[in-house]
Amino acid sequence: MIIRFQYWRLLGLFLTRGSHCSQPSAAEPVSAPLRELPWGQLNFLHTTDTHGWHAGHLLEQSYSGDWGDYISFAERLHEKADKEGIDLLLIDTGDRIEGNGLYDASDPKGKYTQDIVREQHIDVICSGNHELYKKSSSDNEYLSTVPNFKGNYLASNLDIFDPDSGERVPLAPRFKKFTTKNQAIRILAFGFLFDFTGNANNTIVEAVEKTVQQKWFLEAIHDRDVDLFIVAGHVLLDSPEFNAIFKAIRQVQWDTPIQFFGGHTHIRDYIKYDAKSYGLESGRYMETVGFMSISGLSTGGKAKTQRLAAPRFARRYIDNNLYSYYQHTSLNETTFPTPHGRDVSAMIASARKDLKLDHAFGCAPKNLWTNRAPFPHESSIFTWLQEQVLPDMITEPDRKDVPRLVFVNTGGIRFDIFKGPFTIDTTYTVSPFTSGFRYINDVPYAVAKRLSRILNQEVPQLFDIPFDLAARMPVSEMTQSATHTFDQQDHPSLANQNQIPLTARENKDNLTPGYTTHDHLGADGDDTIHSPIKFYRVPNVFETRTAFPTVYSSRSEKQGEKDPETVDLVYIDFIERYILLALKFLGTGYEEGDTEVYMEGMSLTDIISGWVEGNWPC
Numbered sequence: 130m131i132i133r134f135q136y137w138r139l140l141g142l143f144l145t146r147g148s149h150c151s152q153p154s155a156a157e158p159v160s161a162p163l164r165e166l167p168w169g170q171l172n173f174l175h176t177t178d179t180h181g182w183h184a185g186h187l188l189e190q191s192y193s194g195d196w197g198d199y200i201s202f203a204e205r206l207h208e209k210a211d212k213e214g215i216d217l218l219l220i221d222t223g224d225r226i227e228g229n230g231l232y233d234a235s236d237p238k239g240k241y242t243q244d245i246v247r248e249q250h251i252d253v254i255c256s257g258n259h260e261l262y263k264k265s266s267s268d269n270e271y272l273s274t275v276p277n278f279k280g281n282y283l284a285s286n287l288d289i290f291d292p293d294s295g296e297r298v299p300l301a302p303r304f305k306k307f308t309t310k311n312q313a314i315r316i317l318a319f320g321f322l323f324d325f326t327g328n329a330n331n332t333i334v335e336a337v338e339k340t341v342q343q344k345w346f347l348e349a350i351h352d353r354d355v356d357l358f359i360v361a362g363h364v365l366l367d368s369p370e371f372n373a374i375f376k377a378i379r380q381v382q383w384d385t386p387i388q389f390f391g392g393h394t395h396i397r398d399y400i401k402y403d404a405k406s407y408g409l410e411s412g413r414y415m416e417t418v419g420f421m422s423i424s425g426l427s428t429g430g431k432a433k434t435q436r437l438a439a440p441r442f443a444r445r446y447i448d449n450n451l452y453s454y455y456q457h458t459s460l461n462e463t464t465f466p467t468p469h470g471r472d473v474s475a476m477i478a479s480a481r482k483d484l485k486l487d488h489a490f491g492c493a494p495k496n497l498w499t500n501r502a503p504f505p506h507e508s509s510i511f512t513w514l515q516e517q518v519l520p521d522m523i524t525e526p527d528r529k530d531v532p533r534l535v536f537v538n539t540g541g542i543r544f545d546i547f548k549g550p551f552t553i554d555t556t557y558t559v560s561p562f563t564s565g566f567r568y569i570n571d572v573p574y575a576v577a578k579r580l581s582r583i584l585n586q587e588v589p590q591l592f593d594i595p596f597d598l599a600a601r602m603p604v605s606e607m608t609q610s611a612t613h614t615f616d617q618q619d620h621p622s623l624a625n626q627n628q629i630p631l632t633a634r635e636n637k638d639n640l641t642p643g644y645t646t647h648d649h650l651g652a653d654g655d656d657t658i659h660s661p662i663k664f665y666r667v668p669n670v671f672e673t674r675t676a677f678p679t680v681y682s683s684r685s686e687k688q689g690e691k692d693p694e695t696v697d698l699v700y701i702d703f704i705e706r707y708i709l710l711a712l713k714f715l716g717t718g719y720e721e722g723d724t725e726v727y728m729e730g731m732s733l734t735d736i737i738s739g740w741v742e743g744n745w746p747c
Contacts, residue, residue, distance in 0.1 A: 151451075151466075151474035152184050154487065155193040158450035161641055162658045166457050167443035169422030171314055171357070172210065174203055175220045175411045177392035178257065180228030180543070181561075182415040183245050184477050185449065187554075188547045191643050191657065192416040194449040195477050199418060200249050201470030205458040216309035219250060222392035223257025223322070223363035225274075226266060228414065228543050228561045230486045230554035231477070239269055241480035247277035248473045252307075254282050255320030256300065257363040257392060261287075261328035267300075268292050268331065275301045283320025283361065285346070286335040297333065304349050308429065315429040317355045321362035323370050323393060337370040341377035350381045356427045356436070358387040366391040366400040366408040367649070375402050386426060386440050390419075397446045397655070399648040407442040414544070417644075420445040420656075446646060448657040457656070486554035490738050491745030497546040499539070500664040504671070510546060510559070511539055511671050514737075517744075519673040522736045523566070523699060525727060531570075532693040534577045535673040536584070536700040536708065541733060551741045560734040566727040568699040569712075569719055576715050577698050583711040584704075585668040670704065699727050 176199075186192035194202075203219060210217040225246060226232050232242045260274075261267045271289050275282045284300035291298050304319045325334045340346060350358070358378055364370045371389055378387055389408030391398070397417055398410040411419025421444050425437030447453050455465055481487070495508070502508040505515070514537065523535050544558045581587075643659030646652065677690040700708050705724065712719045728736075 151195045151197050151471070152187060152193070152478060152481075155185055155187045155195070156190040158190045158193055158452035159641060160452060163453065163456050163656050164445065164653070164658070166420050166445050166447075166656070167422050168209075168213075168215070169424035169441065169443060170215055170312070170426055171309065171423045172206070172215065172217045173220055173388070173390075173409075173419070173421040174206065174217070175222070175390050175409055175419035175421060176415070176417075177222040177363070177390070177411050177419075178224040178395055178413040179221075179415050180224055180259070180413070181226060181232030181242055181557075182229045183242060184229070184231050184481060185415055188549070191448045191450055191641070191659075192414070194415070194451055194454065195474055196245055196249065196415075197470040197472070197474030197477060198451055198454060198466075199415075199449070199470075200473050201465060201467045202418070202454045202458065203249065204467045204469065205454075205460065205465065209458070211311060214311050216311050216314060218252040218309070218359075220359070220361050220390045221251050221254045222361050222390050223255050224259045224392060225257070227259045227262075228558065230484060230552075230557040231480060233557040233561045234484045234486060234553055235480075237265070237269075239266070241476075241484070243269070243273050243277070245473060245476055245480070247274075248469070248476075251278055252281055253305075253318045253320065253359055253361045253390075254278050255361050255363060256284060256287055256322055258322065258325045258327065261322075261325065261332050261334070264329040264331045267329060271300055280305060283318060285319045285321045286337055286340040287322055288333040288335070290331045292331070300332070303345055306352070306355070312428045312434075314426055315354055315356045316359055317349060317352060317357075318359040318361065319349075319374070321360065321364055321370065321374065323362070323364045323368065337364075338373045341373055346377070347381075350378050353382075354429065355382070355385055356429060357423070358382075358385060359390070360387060361390045363392045365394055366398050366410050371408065372402075375406060379403075379406075384436075386423065386436070388421065388423060388442075390421075397644065397646045397648060399444045399650050399654055401442075401650060404439055407444075409444050411446065412644075415449050418447040418449055420447055444654050446644065446655050448643065448655075453656055481554075484553070486552060487550075488553050489550040489747060490553070490556070491551050491741040492747035493546050493548050493551050493741075493745060496548050499542055499545055500667060501545065501662065503665045504667045509667075510542055511667060514542070515671050515673050518737060518740045520675045521744075522740050523673070523675060523728065528570075528697060530676060532574070532677050532696045533568075533673075533675040533699050534572075534574075534580075534696045535675060536580065536670050536698075536704065537673075537733065538670045538701060538704050539667050540669075541701055541703060550747065551738075551745060553738075556734050556738045560732075560737055562703070562734070563732050564701050564703045565730070565732055566699055567702045567705055567724045568697050568727040569723050570697050570725070571695040572698040572712075572717075572719075574693050574696050576712065576717060577696050578692075579715060580698075580708070580711050581668075581670060581672050583714060584670045584707060697727075701733060 183196035185195040206217055260270045282301040285303050287300045288297050289300045306317050308315050324336050360374055387406040391410040395413035397412045400408045409419050409421045411417045423442055425440035427436035428434045497510040497513050499510055505512045519535050640660040642662045644655055645659055645661040646655050680688045680691050
């Protein structure tokens with residue numbers, strides 16, 4: 130171990146000397162006005178939905194910090210807490226995998242990120258849904274991540290079948306009780322997952338409402354020697370699951386403070402359950418490090434203190450970059466990095482080099498957005514896929530002349546494309562999933578053409594469309610239209626701009642565009658004061674029509690297309706269940722047995738990178 134860290138330390142010094150960013154190719158952060166961190170008696174740093182982005186955002190200045198920078202930041206804040214006799218805890222609420230080449234490009238997946246993530250000391254950590262989609266990833270959680278965070282990884286409603294014995298066991302301990310380092314605050318912590326049903330068959334997710342009725346949970350919350358409950362969960366803050374936990378605790382302990390940490394929706398959010406219970410969610414993709422503080426807690430140490438009648442809660446959403454970290458620690462390029470943090474940054478740089486993540490398939494001629502442009506629009510990544518990529522690439526040689534209607538869910542596209550090199554890393558940030566395509570042949574077009582309206586919930590139907598089907602906005606849908614604005618009249622050439630939300634260009638108020646969060650409790654949570662941008666809603670799915678019969682004029686000029694009698698109905702296999710439900714709703718009898726593999730061995734990721742290689746030269 131000592132030899133390993135000497136190597137990483139030397140490599141880290143070489144890679145980072147003279148740079149404001151730990152990753153050599155990362156964009157340097159720019160100065161911006163900042164709100165201070167609201168320190169309190171007990172403080173937290175929170176990450177969630179990092180999805181493999183542990184190298185940071187190399188092309189986006191506001192989020193260019195990496196996991197090593199975060200480790201340095203946490204260690205510097207620990208130093209401050211120890212000096213002042215207060216406490217700091219770190220929380221992570223899952224979905225650490227799938228979404229970036231650092232995780233997805235390795236074989237096996239997670240080969241590097243498991244070692245990188247474990248270098249951060251995290252006090253309470255739990256699973257997200259992405260850890261559970263496949264047997265291999267949930268086995269990795271059980272065999273590697275849980276031991277890496279032994280005693281701190283909690284699984285209150287999640288079981289796994291042990292890969293060796295086949296026995297059903299908890300993925301990790303259900304809860305833990307501990308006291309804080311400096312004040313001996315007595316904490317009882319849980320780690321939950323929302324009522325997820327898409328997991329592989331080697332795991333079992335118990336419904337939260339059932340879990341809170343179980344004997345072990347009821348016995349745990351009856352403990353009177355508790356100063357604070359922590360509920361960490363890959364769960365929406367304003368959800369039936371968290372509300373069930375809140376009510377269960379309050380029925381037994383009516384005035385003990387509760388701090389919830391959520392995830393899954395990829396947004397910055399803050400919510401109040403009652404005067405002594407709050408919840409925080411801290412964004413996505415290593416864009417955000419959440420900061421939370423509580424003052425007025427009782428303590429159980431030698432210097433016992435009584436709880437205030439109304440404890441004080443406060444939050445801050447920190448932009449993940451070195452400028453923010455320097456300002457919040459009152460340090461600089463020389464004094465901020467810790468040896469440990471530099472080591473981990475070097476590990477990340479070495480892993481990226483081994484995986485050749487900077488290898489370019491081609492060069493994007495302009496930016497393409499998931500939620501920062503409307504659909505359809507020439508700057509929408511979905512319009513690009515619909516009009517250029519899928520018509521060129523989705524075909525079976527022996528059925529190339531058969532009309533096709535192709536469906537892709539927008540949730541399968543995870544991030545934007547920036548003008549410039551389209552690399553191996555880009556392919557995984559845009560489309561990290563291994564889902565292939567399936568199809569049903571000779572579906573009446575009169576039926577198939579109605580699917581979009583049903584899957585996009587434009588007509589009344591008898592089944593729900595899941596949250597994960599559509600692309601997510603990194604803002605609350607409740608507030609996005611009013612609070613995240615981007616005026617296209619001020620920026621008419623949207624299609625040709627460089628990184629609209631996060632550039633060094635300044636507006637008349639000297640602010641860079643970025644998050645301007647309006648959460649459930651106000652608009653003062655962001656640490657960095659930005660000018661606002663607008664995020665657009667996009668449909669759950671979009672369709673592409675290919676090889677439709679052509680209509681010609683008497684002069685043999687193409688006038689358009691005509692409707693075929695039947696089509697091959699092609700779709701990403703992730704949405705097969707909803708395709709079949711929609712077809713059933715339309716009165717057909719199609720079942721899983723009527724489906725077949727289409728373009729065997731090809732994923733959407735492969736199709737995108739193949740198209741780029743053939744069409745976007747550098």
